[in-house]
Amino acid sequence: MSDLLSRLRGALIVSVQADDGSPMRDTGIIAAMSRAALLGGARGLRLRSPEDIRAVRALTDVPLIGLTKQAQPGSPVYITATPAEVRAVAQAGADIVAFDGTDLPRPYPVADLIAEAHACGALAMADISTLAEARAAYAAGADIVGTTMSGYTPHSPQQSGPDVELMRALGGSGLPFIAEGRLNTPELAAQALATGAHAVVVGSAITRPDHVTRWFAQALGAASDRSS
Numbered sequence: 001m002s003d004l005l006s007r008l009r010g011a012l013i014v015s016v017q018a019d020d021g022s023p024m025r026d027t028g029i030i031a032a033m034s035r036a037a038l039l040g041g042a043r044g045l046r047l048r049s050p051e052d053i054r055a056v057r058a059l060t061d062v063p064l065i066g067l068t069k070q071a072q073p074g075s076p077v078y079i080t081a082t083p084a085e086v087r088a089v090a091q092a093g094a095d096i097v098a099f100d101g102t103d104l105p106r107p108y109p110v111a112d113l114i115a116e117a118h119a120c121g122a123l124a125m126a127d128i129s130t131l132a133e134a135r136a137a138y139a140a141g142a143d144i145v146g147t148t149m150s151g152y153t154p155h156s157p158q159q160s161g162p163d164v165e166l167m168r169a170l171g172g173s174g175l176p177f178i179a180e181g182r183l184n185t186p187e188l189a190a191q192a193l194a195t196g197a198h199a200v201v202v203g204s205a206i207t208r209p210d211h212v213t214r215w216f217a218q219a220l221g222a223a224s225d226r227s228s
């Protein structure tokens with residue numbers, strides 16, 4: 001395992017992203033939230049877009065996982081789907097380039113994205129949704145995989161909580177992995193680490209106040225429906 005990945009052993013990595021249309025989608029806000037996450041104990045950050053990566057790279061030396069989110073013609077894959085996007089993310093200062101590593105139809109093979117990341121001097125993280133996709137990504141040369149895409153491909157379990165079963169399967173297989181996706185409480189994050197994850201990514205619960213507000217509003221709505 002590379003030194004950079006070794007630095008992330010047991011780490012909380014905070015994903016600091018804002019959705020298109022969100023009032024938080026502003027590089028200054030992303031930089032401020034990144035600083036807050038570092039103050040709170042994040043040892044790595046996961047960021048979307050070369051602009052955000054460049055701004056946060058200027059603030060910190062912690063490992064940065066970078067990606068783009070870009071619709072691709074004729075393909076449902078949107079996380080860093082082309083070698084050009086891999087290059088843009090690496091050149092902006094990401095240490096690790098995350099890309100879609102699922103079986104979904106894609107414009108470029110996973111191996112091309114990994115080769116481009118390595119040519120740029122970055123590590124390659126495959127965002128997968130099944131154990132088989134993790135094995136295929138490692139066979140293609142990925143440095144690490146993340147459970148990011150479970151629940152977001154039609155062939156993975158659709159559930160509101162994290163895919164702990166996939167994490168257990170990866171832990172049991174001995175393949176190194178980063179746990180990611182719907183780890184919305186400190187307890188769930190700790191449970192994910194206990195499955196054998198190398199590190200844990202938490203996003204929405206820390207950096208998407210619009211999502212967190214919706215969780216509370218829906219809970220109150222459900223409670224008042226029950227009492228009426």
Ligand SMILES: CC(=O)N[C@H](C=O)[C@@H](O)[C@H](O)[C@H](O)COP(=O)(O)O
Nearest residue numbers: 015148152180181182183202203204
């Ligand atoms: C599926 C997809 O596009 N996931 C994205 C990947 O970068 C992000 O929108 C998520 O916030 C990230 O994976 C962390 O997950 P959560 O926000 O659930 O803690």
